[in-house]
Amino acid sequence: xxxxxxxxxxxxxxxxxxxxxxxxxxxxxxxxxxxxxxxxxxxxxxxxxxxxxxxxxxxxxxxxxxxxxxxxxxxxxxxxxxxxxxxxxxxxxxxxxxxxxxxxxxxxxxxxxxxxxxxxxxxxxxxxxxxxxxxxxxxxxxxxxxxxxxxxxxxxxxxxxxxxxxxxxxxxxxxxxxxxxxxxxxxxxxxxxxxxxxxxxxxxxxxxxxxxxxx
Ligand code: ATP
Numbered sequence: 001x002x003x004x005x006x007x008x009x010x011x012x013x014x015x016x017x018x019x020x021x022x023x024x025x026x027x028x029x030x031x032x033x034x035x036x037x038x039x040x041x042x043x044x045x046x047x048x049x050x051x052x053x054x055x056x057x058x059x060x061x062x063x064x065x066x067x068x069x070x071x072x073x074x075x076x077x078x079x080x081x082x083x084x085x086x087x088x089x090x091x092x093x094x095x096x097x098x099x100x101x102x103x104x105x106x107x108x109x110x111x112x113x114x115x116x117x118x119x120x121x122x123x124x125x126x127x128x129x130x131x132x133x134x135x136x137x138x139x140x141x142x143x144x145x146x147x148x149x150x151x152x153x154x155x156x157x158x159x160x161x162x163x164x165x166x167x168x169x170x171x172x173x174x175x176x177x178x179x180x181x182x183x184x185x186x187x188x189x190x191x192x193x194x195x196x197x198x199x200x201x202x203x204x205x206x207x208x209x210x211x212x213x214x215x
Contacts, residue, residue, distance in 0.1 A: 003107075004107065005107045005113065005114050006113045006131055006207070007114050007129070007131050008030075008114070009115075009116050009121045009126055009130035009132070009134070010022065010115050010118070010133075010135075010136065011119060011122065011135050011176060012119070012135045012137055012184075013137065013138065013148065013170060013176075014119065014148065014163065014167055015148045015151040015152040015163070016148070016186055017136045017138075017151075017193060018119065018136050019034075020190060020193060021134075021136050022034070022117050024194050024197040025113075028198065030114065030201075031113070031114045033114060033115070033117070035095055035126075036117070036118065036119055038095050039094075042095055045066055047094075049091060053068060056086055078165055078169060081169070088120075088123075088124070099129070102114075113204065116129075116130060120170065122171055122179055123171060127179065133180045133182075134180060134181065134182045135184070136186050137173055137176065137184070137185055137186065138187045139185065140173050147187060148163065182200060184196050184200070
């Protein structure tokens with residue numbers, strides 16, 4: 001068995017800059033796991049998760065080739081929190097199981113730091129799976145809200161109302177800030193973000209030992 005790996009859970013609001021932070025952390029030497037991507041992979045055709053979702057949500061969520069269409073599924077779950085919870089109850093345990101397997105491998109490999117990027121970290125209860133939670137945030141004033149809308153629109157074409165619906169479906173900034181161990185404010189430039197991330201990276205290099213995650 002190798003040295004314990006430091007596992008950081010990285011969360012934050014939609015468009016806050018989580019992925020940008022993971023790019024910087026990867027350059028600095030962290031292994032990054034994108035939990036949202038693992039969640040999407042978990043329902044490829046042929047998987048148990050796929051079967052469970054199609055059984056629960058019906059064939060309308062499939063595209064012409066029988067693949068679960070994220071747009072169709074999103075349209076159902078973003079407008080109905082009960083349905084969203086049904087989906088999460090199927091997808092989260094499978095994703096967690098995959099991540100736990102990966103963490104065991106990284107530990108055996110001697111990896112020092114693993115960062116798990118997960119937008120709904122607290123909602124999924126994964127703060128218990130990690131040693132520390134970092135949240136990426138944008139200031140909640142008008143400028144910050146407009147900045148989020150601009151970033152999300154530029155990337156995924158969602159308009160301000162659609163972005164607002166997704167923000168409303170998440171935990172609030174206040175709750176994340178309250179529960180996180182560290183807040184990375186990303187309202188300014190990408191250079192500013194890089195400086196902050198470098199500073200925390202240097203800080204964690206000096207930690208005396210990794211606290212054990214209670215089972
Ligand atoms: P999501 O939750 O929607 O996956 P995210 O939190 O991972 O989003 P990113 O994908 O990192 O956010 O950032 C969203 C968009 O905003 C990207 O195009 C990114 O390059 C851009 N962006 C992030 N931070 C900044 C910044 N400080 N200045 C300008 N653009 C930024």
